[in-house]
Amino acid sequence: MKIGINCGHTVSGQPGCGAVGLIDESVETRNVGYALMDIFKQNGHTVIDCTNDRASSTNANLAEICRLANNQSLDLFVSIHFNAGGGKGTEVYTYGGQRHTEAVAVCDKLHALGFINRGVKGSNLYVINHTNAKAMLIEVCFVDTQSDVDLYHKLGKDRIAAAIYEAITGQAAKSSETKKEENEVTRDEYNVLAAKVEKLENPMVYNFIDKNMPEWAIPTIQKLVNKGLLKGDEKGLALTDDLLRILVINDRAGLYD
Numbered sequence: 027m028k029i030g031i032n033c034g035h036t037v038s039g040q041p042g043c044g045a046v047g048l049i050d051e052s053v054e055t056r057n058v059g060y061a062l063m064d065i066f067k068q069n070g071h072t073v074i075d076c077t078n079d080r081a082s083s084t085n086a087n088l089a090e091i092c093r094l095a096n097n098q099s100l101d102l103f104v105s106i107h108f109n110a111g112g113g114k115g116t117e118v119y120t121y122g123g124q125r126h127t128e129a130v131a132v133c134d135k136l137h138a139l140g141f142i143n144r145g146v147k148g149s150n151l152y153v154i155n156h157t158n159a160k161a162m163l164i165e166v167c168f169v170d171t172q173s174d175v176d177l178y179h180k181l182g183k184d185r186i187a188a189a190i191y192e193a194i195t196g197q198a199a200k201s202s203e204t205k206k207e208e209n210e211v212t213r214d215e216y217n218v219l220a221a222k223v224e225k226l227e228n229p230m231v232y233n234f235i236d237k238n239m240p241e242w243a244i245p246t247i248q249k250l251v252n253k254g255l256l257k258g259d260e261k262g263l264a265l266t267d268d269l270l271r272i273l274v275i276n277d278r279a280g281l282y283d
């Protein structure tokens with residue numbers, strides 16, 4: 027999918043920056059937001075970074091975020107925020123409070139990690155109302171509530187980002203550690219290679235005209251044995267695949283008639 031992700035607010039200390047409590051919203055929106063962008067990229071999605079670090083005012087920041095989001099068509103726009111005001115838990119804002127599958131799932135997945143589920147809500151938030159794509163704003167937890175901050179630190183940004191990814195896509199995130207390196211072979215590829223090496227080191231030898239011998243070779247080999255041209259030794263005919271092929275080609279060319 028093509029997803030626009032916004033790390034909410036400008037950077038800390040700038041006009042338009044986020045709330046500061048026990049943790050700093052501007053810092054944490056970037057921690058979670060960039061982790062989320064990484065996961066989407068690692069799993070093959072197209073990510074548009076809709077973050078605006080510096081602006082002259084809150085309104086300028088919000089307008090720039092929407093401009094970045096509306097530059098292209100997106101399947102989904104997600105803005106990462108942290109709440110303030112002493113509440114507890116996660117809430118998600120959508121246009122008109124629409125209970126999109128993704129929005130409900132974000133609440134459920136973060137609740138499963140231990141945050142109180144405050145649910146999906148409607149709002150007149152600027153980035154929800156002024157982005158063209160389906161949009162949601164995630165308030166991960168409260169920056170000024172000790173139990174929320176403790177849980178946030180215990181989980182870490184990567185687990186929270188992975189939970190949001192899974193909520194949006196319905197799929198488990200392939201982490202960077204489990205992701206296959208380009209020069210690494212999978213177990214299946216290894217088995218195919220191992221079988222090829224085994225065949226090279228122990229080529230099939232056909233000693234008898236029986237069901238082990240390829241059907242296409244039998245008439246030729248039978249003819250050669252009948253004519254006494256092929257005798258083999260006490261162990262048998264000792265024919266390899268390559269030899270079978272050569273004999274059959276010669277037979278087709280009429281050499282044994």
Ligand SMILES: [Zn+2]
Pocket residue numbers: 034035044045051107108109
């Ligand atoms: Zn915020």
